[in-house]
Amino acid sequence: MADKAVAESPVTESAGLPAGGNDPDAAQRRRLHDAFVAVRARSLTLAAPLSPEDMVAQSMEDASPAKWHLAHTSWFFETFILQDHDPGYRVFREGYGYLFNSYYEAVGARHARPRRGLLTRPPVAEVMAYRRHVDQAMEKLVEAAPLEAWLQIAPLLELGLHHEMQHQELLLTDILHLLAQNPLHPAYRDSAPDEGQVAPPLVWCDYDGGVVEIGHDSKGFAFDCEGPRHETLLQPFALASRLVTNAEWLAFMEDGGYRKPGLWLSDGWARCQAEGWGAPLYWEPKDGGWTAMSLQGLRLIDPDAPVCHVSFYEAEAYARWAGLRLPLEAELELALGNATLTGNLLESDVLAPRVAPPVTTAQGGLARPSQLVGDVWEWSQSPYSPYPGFRAPEGAVGEYNGKFMCNQFVLRGGSCVTPQAQLRASYRNFFYPHQRWQFTGLRLAKDRQ
Incomplete structure (x- = not known):
């Protein structure tokens, strides 16, 4: 390439x-x-x-x-x-x-x-x-x-x-x-060298919530579904400082996460059983461990890299297993704030999720989340639905987004194969809850007392 x-x-x-x-x-x-x-x-x-x-x-x-x-x-x-x-x-x-x-x-x-x-x-x-x-x-x-x-x-x-x-x-x-699907596991391109990095410990980044504005501010390009900009009320919450890792997902698997119906939404459990899910998409057991298909071919799972190719159903079950929850899309947009939208995106030319960097702090010594941009799309618990006042444009281009506002969930932040110019803080991606072939992962959230 x-x-x-x-x-x-x-x-x-x-x-x-x-x-x-x-x-x-x-x-x-x-x-x-x-x-x-x-x-x-x-x-x-x-x-x-x-x-x-x-x-x-x-x-x-x-x-x-x-x-x-x-x-x-x-x-x-x-x-x-x-x-x-x-x-x-x-x-x-x-x-x-x-x-x-x-x-x-x-x-x-x-x-x-x-x-x-x-x-x-x-x-x-x-x-x-x-x-x-x-x-x-x-x-x-x-x-x-x-x-x-x-x-x-x-x-x-x-x-x-x-x-x-x-x-x-x-x-x-x-x-x-x-x-x-090819048993020879051909690579799209040659492998990138392993980084050998260790994921930093997870810490919690606190937000006071309140009445906040989300949605596109009408400056520059945006898709119709990103507006109108509007107010929404958020309760105090906290976001995990990084994405969930493969090692953490393995703990979920080893604890029987794919075998405990009490962790799953009913539709998710039905899909899990019907399709025989026992691990993220592309994972294969080998010699007591796990490999996964990637754009660089079949590779050993890096325990410190973000887990990838999981559905909303799996992400929601993992969050429930952890005693936590998935973020709201408004919480993720608030966390992005005015931050520069840089990260491991298509322009990085890695084409695979990277290990999270060390935790950094903002003014006042508060931890701030990393990996909000790039690596994997982050599932939210928010359904893909119209914002207050949304009207689809007339004509054929009005079919671009509006007619899909049903039975899907919003993802935020882009992935390792997302072009940087495609992203904005207000950008709303959306997929059906069972879909796994995109570079999708998760970040945990919790309510603050």
């Missing part, structure tokens, strides 16, 4: 386009033009280690082939920008709108998601040609669109960039799930 390409921070840098004369949005054009080039290039960099065979297969219904991710993100720009705002644009190939639409009912019928792995045609080479076709048209449009048209294009372009960043993360998580 080309480290330089992964290390770029698209959507925040600006360089290439010349100033646009009397165009008051020339700086924005330059920024989005350069971000478009960088984001599109990074998708190809992430796909570069894959063979054509890797890019076609689909390992389960929740995952998609890498080829489909590359085509779908191109379809997004073609459908929502080029076809509506470029009178001279000609679609690359009729039928792609059907093959590569994901879930936009307003756009029309589509190929069934569970059958994406059967799309051996078009071949990978043609999908790459499709990307080039869309890229060339998009760059010309960004450079030449009249100001009135640009004002309509710009927000859609920024949405498309963040959409593609989401699919970059999905591409990696889907590839990991695919390679994990």
Whole structure:
């Protein structure tokens, strides 16, 4: 993998386009033009280690082939920008709108998601040609669109960039799930050296709670589901200073955590029994210990690294076993505060969770939590539902988030495969409670008396 390409921070840098004369949005054009080039290039960099065979297969219904991710993100720009705002644009190939639409009912019928792995045609080479076709048209449009048209294009372009960043993360998580089905345990790329670090002791970071504001403040990009900003009441609480580790999860397992129904929500226990859960996803017993499949292939479990690939049901059962609870999403957002959103993200080029750093203190000597950004997405106990006053945008783009606000739970903080530019303190990720293939883990919380 080309480290330089992964290390770029698209959507925040600006360089290439010349100033646009009397165009008051020339700086924005330059920024989005350069971000478009960088984001599109990074998708190809992430796909570069894959063979054509890797890019076609689909390992389960929740995952998609890498080829489909590359085509779908191109379809997004073609459908929502080029076809509506470029009178001279000609679609690359009729039928792609059907093959590569994901879930936009307003756009029309589509190929069934569970059958994406059967799309051996078009071949990978043609999908790459499709990307080039869309890229060339998009760059010309960004450079030449009249100001009135640009004002309509710009927000859609920024949405498309963040959409593609989401699919970059999905591409990696889907590839990991695919390679994990192979008994030879092939690696996506070579292993990173083991750090040999020890997790610091867990300490508690206290918060007074009260009436706090959460949600996006309308400065810069955000998805619709991150707002409106609003007040919410939090009781005094404490957050663990770091994420739960593999060693701590092993203690849960050794104490029969996967065999005690009293620890589990009813739906979670039913899923645990039906699917035979006895450890996090990708864990395999070996010589009295455990290994786990990773993007670096099969590796021994690092007891000090954060536990990963656990469902909400498992996380909730672990918290109950520990006599504690999962945080509310508002508690995690409050903890982030105005902190710099840096951590072990995609740009770190590690592609695996890291051991927590030593505990640090804020002014006044109070401990502050680490790993709030990166490593693993943190399950909250908060259902993914609309904030007060939320209204989905009209049209097809209104289907992006709002229609999924049912039966899912919010995760916060990003993971080791999340692009940094994708994150904000208000960012809300969401998955169904049984899903495990994402880089998901947990931090404990407790009420303060």
